[in-house]
Amino acid sequence: MSRRVFRILIILSVISIIGIITVQIVWVRNAYALRERQFRQTAFIALQDVAERVGQHNRITTSCAAVRQLSPDYFVVNTDSPIDPATLEHYIQTSLSNHNLITEFEYGIYNCESDRMMYGALVSPSATRQPAQTGRTLPKFSENPYYFGIRFPNQTRFIVGNLDGWIVSSAAVLLVVVFFGYTLVVVLRQRKLTEVQRDFINNITHELQTPVATLRIAADVLRSDAILDQPERHRQYARIVHEESLRLQKQVSSVLQLARSERMQFALETTDIDLHQLLAEAAALFHPHITLEFWAENAHIRADRYHLENVINNLIDNALKYNNSQPNIRLQTRNEGNLLIWSVQDNGIGIAKEHHQAVFKQFYRVPTGNIHNVKGFGLGLYYVCKVVKAHRWQIQLISEPGIGSIFTIQAPVLKLTTPTANLLTAS
Template identity: 80%
Template sequence: MSRRVFRILIILSVISIIGIITVQIVWVRKAYALRERQFRQTAFIALQDVANQVGRLNGITQSYTAVTQLSPDYFIVNTDSPVDPGILEHYIQNSLRNHHLITDFEYGIYNCESDRMIYGAFVSLNANPETVQASRNLPKFSRSPYYFGIHFPSQTSFIAGHLDGWIASSAAVLLVVLFFGYTLVVVLRQRKLTEVQRDFINNITHELQTPVATLRIAADVLQSDSIFSQPERHRQYVRVVQEESLRLQKQVSNVLQLSRSERMQFTINATEVDLHELLTEAATVFHPHVTLELRAENAVIRADRYHLENVINNLIDNALKYNTAVPHILVQTRNEGNRLLWSVQDNGIGIAREHHQVVFNQFYRVPTGNVHAVKGFGLGLYYVWKVIKAHRWQIVLESIPGVGSIFTVKVGETKKTAFLNF
C-alpha cells in the first residue's frame, strides 16, 4: 500500500470517528430534549389535575390554563381559592404517581395576606417512608392571589434515567470508537516500525556489502601473479584487507551485541572507575581533536568500565563523523551540588529540535546526517541511552543545527530527555 493511499485511509478513518461521535452526541441531545418536553407536558397535565381537584374541593370551576411554567423545573398552579397544605400535598403526590412522574419535588403556597410563599416543603416520592424537609424560598407570582409553586430539583436526573437505552448505546458506540482508535494507533506504530526496520535493513545491507565487495576485489588482486613483483602495491592491498576485515567485524559485532541485549536483560558489572582516567584515554585516542576540561573534584564513580568506555568513544566518534568543519570537541567534567556531570561538546552539524526526543530511539537516524560518509545502523545513541539507563543516570541533549551539540550525562536518576539551552 502506497503512503498516499495509507494517508487517505487514515484521514477518512479520523473523519469517520469524528462523524460517529458527532452524530451520537446530536442524537443524545435530541433524545434529552424530547424527554424534557414530555416531562413538561406530563407535569402540566398532572398539575392541572391537582388544580381541578382543589377546585372541586372548594366548589369552583377551574380554568384550563391554571398551570404556568416560569422555568424548566418550576411551575405555578392557580387555585383561585385557599387550600389546605396537607390536602394539597396529598393531591400532588397522587397526581404525579398516576402520571408516572416519580421524582422529588418541593412546593410552597402563596399567602396573599402576608404577600409571601409559606409552608415550603421538600417531598421525596422515592423515599420510604416519605421524607419531608424544610424548603428554600420559592419565587412569587403576581398574577393570582391564590396559587402554589412546585419545583422539581431532580428533573435532570429523572430525564436522564429514562435515557438508559440511549446512554447504553452511546457507551457501546464510544467503546467501539475507542477500540477502533486504539487499533489505528497500533497500525500507525507498526507501520512506522516497519519503515524503520526497512531503513535499517537497507543500511545494514549497504554497510555489509561495501567491505565484502572491497575484500573480494582485494582478494582477486592478491591472487594475481604480478602482485608479487610490486611489493608496495601488495602491502597496500594487504592493508585494505585488514582494514575492511576490522570494519566488517565491528559492524557484525555491533549488531550481535544489540541483538543479545534485546533478548536478555541489559545488566552492568559496576565497579569503582576513575572517570577522568577514561576520558583522558579517549582524548589520547582521538588526539588532536579533543580538549579536556576536568573540573570535577572527585571523579571516582561506580560504573561498568567496558560499557562506559564504549559510551565515551561513541559520543566522541559521532562528534567527529557529523562535522563538516575542523572538529573541535570539548570534554568536560564538573560538580553540580552533590552530582557529577560530564559532557561531550562539538562544533558539528547539530540536531534539529524535532529530532531531539527521538534521536535515542532504536534504528533512528537524523535525516540530515544520512550521508554516505557517515552511514550507520541508528544503534549508537540507542546503545548510549541503554547504558545510561542501566546505570540509572540521566542524559541531556542540547543542540542547534549549524552550531553543534552537547551531550551531558548526570550521574544519578535515569531519564531520557532533550533540552534547548543555548
C-alpha cells in the same frame, strides 16, 4: 498496498470515526431534548390535575390554564383559593405518582397576607420529608393571589435515568469506535516499524557490501604472483584489507551489541568507577581532537564499565563523524549536590530541535535528503539512551544546526571519605 491507497483508507477511517461520534452526540442530545419535553408535558398534566383536585376540595371551578412554567425546573400552579399544605402535598404526590414522575420535588405556597412565598418542604420518592431550610424561599409570582410553586431539583438526573437504553447503546458504539481507533493506531505503528526495519535492512546491506567487495578485490590482487614483486603495492593492499576488516568488524559489532542488549535486557554488572579515568582513556584514543575539563571534585559513580565505555565512545565518534570542520570536542564534568554532571560538547553540524527526541529512537537518522555522507545504522544514540535508562540516569540534548551539540548526562555520585579536587585540561 501502495502508500496512496493506505493514506486514503486512513483518511476515510478517521472521517468515519468522526462521523460516528458526531452522530452519537446528536442522537443523545436529541433523545435528551425529547425526554425533557415529555417531562415538561407530563408535569403540566400532573400539576393541572392537582389544581383541579384543589378546586374540587374548595368547591370552585379551576382555570384550564392553571399551570405556568417559569424556568426549566420551576412551575407555578394557580389555585384561586387557599389550600392546606398537608393536603396539597398529598395531592402532588398522588398526581406525580400516577403520571410516573417519581422524583424529588420541593413546593411552597404563596401567602397573600404577608405577600411572600411560604416554603413548604422537600419531598423525595421514598416518602421522606425534609422541613424548610432557614432563609430558603421560592421565587414569587405576583399575578395570582392564590398559587403554589413547585420545583424539581433532580429533573436532569430523572431524565438521564430514563435514557439508560440510549446511553448503553451509545456507550457500546463508542466502545467499538475506541477499539477500532486503537486498532488503527497499532496498524500505523506496525507499518511505520516495518518501513524503519526495511530502511535499516537496506542500509546495513549496503554498508556491509562495501567492505566485503573491497576485501574481495584486495584479496584477488594479493593472490596474484605479480604482487610479490611490488612490495609497496603489496603493503598498500595489506593496509586496505586491515582497514576494511576493522570497518566490517565495527559494523557487525554495533549490530551484535544492540542485539545482545535487547536479548539480555541490560543485566548490568555495576562497579565503583572513576569517570575521569574513563574519559581520559577515551581522550587518548581520539587525540588530538579532545579537550578535558574536569571540574568535578568527586567523579566516582556506580556503573557498568563495559556499557559506559561504549556510551563515551559512541558520543565521541558521533562528534567526529558529524563535523564539517576541524573537530573540537570537550569532555566536561562538574558536581551539583549529590549528582555528577558530565557532558560531551562538539562543534559539529548540530541537530534541529524537531529531531531532538527522535534521534534516540531505534534506527532513526536525521533526514538529509538523498545525501548520505556519514555511514551508520541509527543505533548509536538509541544504545546510549538504553544504557542511560538502564542505570536510571538522565540524558539531555542541546543542539543547534551549524553550532554543535551538547549531550549531558546526570548520575548519582558515590560518597568518598576523602574527596580529591582536580582540574585537568588536556588537548
